[in-house]
Amino acid sequence: MFIKQLSVFLENKKGRLASLASVMARNGIDLYALSIADTTNFGILRALTNDTDKAARILREEGFMVNTTEVIAAEVDDRPGGLAKVLDVLDAGGIGVEYLYSFVRNPSDSALILFRVSDTEAAFKALTEAGVRLIGLDELSKK
Amino acid sequence: MIWNEQAECGSVRDRRAMQLERLQWSVRHAYEHCAPYRAKMIAAGVSPDDVRTLKDIEKLPFTTKQDLRDNYPYGMFAVDMEKVVRIQGTSGTTGKLTLVGYTERDLDNWAECMARTSASAGLTPKSIVQISYGYGLFTGGLGMHGGAEKMGCTVIPISAGNTERQIMLMRDLGVEALACTPSYAMHLAEMIEKMGLDRSEFRLKYGVLGAEPCSEAFRREIERRLGICVTDIYGLCELTGPGVAYECAEQQGMHINEDLFYPEIIDPETGRVLPEGETGEIVFTSLQKEAFPVIRYRTRDLTSLTSEPCACGRTTRRMSKVLGRSDDMIIVRGVNVFPTQIETILMEMGEIAPVYMLVVDRKSNMDTLEVQIEVSQKLFGDTVKHIEELVNHIGERIRTRLGVSATVTLVEPGSLPRSEGKAKRVTDRRKI
Structure with a gap:
């Protein structure tokens, strides 16, 4: 009973998160849960959505670096x-535990x-x- | 296929005799028709009469890029303008163009060089060749064009840019050979994959890829992805353009068109000529050029020469792959750094087609080097720990291999500038 989670590499640049959110919105991706790990230079966004494969595909097409993790x-x-x-x-x-969020x-x-x-x-x-x-x-x- | 048996496979003894005769002509031609050459020779206390053997070339003064700049635009031309039929050039990093001229015979010799190059790369008169080098002042496009046409290939002069249309034509016309920069070839390969096209829809077999340094691993990757055999070309516009030297199918260095260009390897610091096999700066003297002769031109390219026989049957000397060009070589805290060294490190780590940029700056009188790398599927793990370890690991490898420390920054895919001509790998923000 594993869940496929979406992970996205985000540079610490103004507007990157907003543009990710709008790609998700445009494509009707429902976000169930969300967390961001942030460091000085980059962040990793992790999310559960209603369709992880679709979200990953769409984000890749939009040029985001995406991984899926169990x-x-x-x-x-x-x-x-x-x-x-x-x-x-x-x-x-x-x-x-590598990380957790609730x-x-x-x-x-x-x-x-x-x-x-x-x-x-x-x-x-x-x-x-x-x-x-x-x-x-x-x-x-x-x- | 060998285009010119005599020039490429003839006996070395005959070639040396011909070179001496042509060198004497070339030096005299420059001396008599080009004031800057005459002035330099007089200042060095030599005259064309002093060139009695090939070794006497060492008595002649070098010519540098600065000489060409100082005599911009026509000062280095050695024929009347009515004989000049073409101008080509290159944009210098300092903004001023370097312009060169060609007579009809110069163009014909250049096309001859590129026809040999094309034949050596595998092309035949039946080949359909797509030329995606930029056309214009840059010598890549028109240089390849002249050679492929001379050979009798079907030429598609598409120039650089509009990648999707390039791919469509490549597929629809059954293009067999692609001529462009290695970085653009990789970009095409990426786009073909992105567009979901299958390689079986293409007939590509050969790539004639030059004009920028390319590591061996990068070449192999282009070969794998496009399913082609890639050969390298060497040249620079000051000498004529691409085609001064070219690889054969053995891929063991580039055969120099020695009937037209005489090579020497020197120590870039002292100017002393180095023995065969040693790495140094390659210096060329044109042997037949009319409009724009070059005598001992300092290319700033580091390489070595060999006269070992090549399995292909050509008897001309070969120069090794260029280690780096002084345009890209940066000196960081006194250490010479070549972008290709960073590329090699990334490829050793399993990175397939790294996109990266070296950013040099000076803060509180101290040089800083930042290496920006586009994160790839291979590099991206979803924990901070994983990424930080990776960044440290790359930083450590750069430090041990290059002897200079660098800040490594991962950036998002597609965020570094892509070029359709030569890849830009260095940004130097130092104000010195």
């Missing part, structure tokens, strides 16, 4: 300790944490065995 989306209780529980499982399994679609829902980990297969196994619910892209779109 990430894991874990559902956690939206209360103190929700994240800690999941991280403990990964830690116990010796699985490193989002909540509706205030009533539980929170979702998106992980990129050192070993996706192992993380999947450990989290499933620990009873953590992992969400697929189809489920996200229904929310």
